[in-house]
Amino acid sequence: xxxxxxxxxxxxxxxxxxxxxxxxxxxxxxxxxxxxxxxxxxxxxxxxxxxxxxxxxxxxxxxxxxxxxxxxxxxxxxxxxxxxxxxxxxxxxxxxxxxxxxxxxxxxxxxxxxxxxxxxxxxxxxxxxxxxxxxxxx
Amino acid sequence: xxxxxxxxxxxxxxxxxxxxxxxxxxxxxxxxxxxxxxxxxxxxxxxxxxxxxxxxxxxxxxxxxxxxxxxxxxxxxxxxxxxxxxxxxxxxxxxxxxxxxxxxxxxxxxxxxxxxxxxxxxxxxxxxxxxxxxxxxx
Amino acid sequence: xxxxxxxxxxxxxxxxxxxxxxxxxxxxxxxxxxxxxxxxxxxxxxxxxxxxxxxxxxxxxxxxxxxxxxxxxxxxxxxxxxxxxxxxxxxxxxxxxxxxxxxxxxxxxxxxxxxxxxxxxxxxxxxxxxxxxxxxxx
Numbered sequence: 001x002x003x004x005x006x007x008x009x010x011x012x013x014x015x016x017x018x019x020x021x022x023x024x025x026x027x028x029x030x031x032x033x034x035x036x037x038x039x040x041x042x043x044x045x046x047x048x049x050x051x052x053x054x055x056x057x058x059x060x061x062x063x064x065x066x067x068x069x070x071x072x073x074x075x076x077x078x079x080x081x082x083x084x085x086x087x088x089x090x091x092x093x094x095x096x097x098x099x100x101x102x103x104x105x106x107x108x109x110x111x112x113x114x115x116x117x118x119x120x121x122x123x124x125x126x127x128x129x130x131x132x133x134x135x136x137x138x
Numbered sequence: 139x140x141x142x143x144x145x146x147x148x149x150x151x152x153x154x155x156x157x158x159x160x161x162x163x164x165x166x167x168x169x170x171x172x173x174x175x176x177x178x179x180x181x182x183x184x185x186x187x188x189x190x191x192x193x194x195x196x197x198x199x200x201x202x203x204x205x206x207x208x209x210x211x212x213x214x215x216x217x218x219x220x221x222x223x224x225x226x227x228x229x230x231x232x233x234x235x236x237x238x239x240x241x242x243x244x245x246x247x248x249x250x251x252x253x254x255x256x257x258x259x260x261x262x263x264x265x266x267x268x269x270x271x272x273x274x275x276x
Numbered sequence: 277x278x279x280x281x282x283x284x285x286x287x288x289x290x291x292x293x294x295x296x297x298x299x300x301x302x303x304x305x306x307x308x309x310x311x312x313x314x315x316x317x318x319x320x321x322x323x324x325x326x327x328x329x330x331x332x333x334x335x336x337x338x339x340x341x342x343x344x345x346x347x348x349x350x351x352x353x354x355x356x357x358x359x360x361x362x363x364x365x366x367x368x369x370x371x372x373x374x375x376x377x378x379x380x381x382x383x384x385x386x387x388x389x390x391x392x393x394x395x396x397x398x399x400x401x402x403x404x405x406x407x408x409x410x411x412x413x414x
Contacts, residue, residue, distance in 0.1 A: 042250030052320045057355040079195040112318030180388030182328045217333040
């Protein structure tokens, strides 16, 4: 059995957005008890990750780290049509995930205690992001 | 239903190779309308990614970035049996993806407008790369 | 058909642990010949990867690289409640994988010759790590 739903996430610019509840709602709606849940983002300048979900400092530190690793406006980048955050957004996406596959048990994604599902908006400006959630199983 | 096909990609050394058409052909051949498409590379010195597919500068910038992050011939590397690009190829592979899972809708991979499926050859010399595409669904 | 088993891996601190045999045993026990094998780690401070499995220098070089990219105790990190390796462990996990999806053929994970399945413990202290292996197919 395959159940699919789409999420549209309005971001207000660079930062992380917790999708855990949205994804768990799709799994619940599917009626599937055991199987897999797949989360996919249809963009190359925003990405997905599983990350610690308790301390807001983690998200701040992640942003600090990435901003140092992939600096906006680095003169090595030629692809700057959409601004200094254009190419860094693609690289940040590649260094993280465009899709996550999660085990479903007892009718929900079986995440670790501290695992949250996050969308990471890498562009500075607000965007509307499309995410497809697919639940497969019994 | 499970449909599987293998791709053999001849690379002419370090660089990116657009597999989008190859993968979409396997999905079309599967006859599956709704499900998942999985792409897997059987190597540890070449990898997969989803990336912006319109501006060639993106691929050049990616290469520039990775060459700076993981320099060939960095003296910290002990694993140099196959040359200065040997260990960097493994690290580049680990920082990107060995497998991609993509939703299938209406008989094709439902990618975002700017998402292309790329093989990234990390070795300097030409290689023959094996990729398995699996389509599951209805 | 869906078959699932759980692995509990006792680590003795930072380093890599080869799970290839453990995962292949689950696939064998499933009785599934053709399909997919999914490996998931329920933590945000340890991760999974596919990597070269022959030369121990590769694992040493990986550790050297990551320690340079994401230094323990870097003063930019605010999230240090569990020590100088706390935030670096989250970042290392995000830069690698929390889940791997592998094709199953002829009753086993169809890996490349040099591909091993590794758990990468990023915390300095020993931990008990939970991994779920799901095999789907025919």
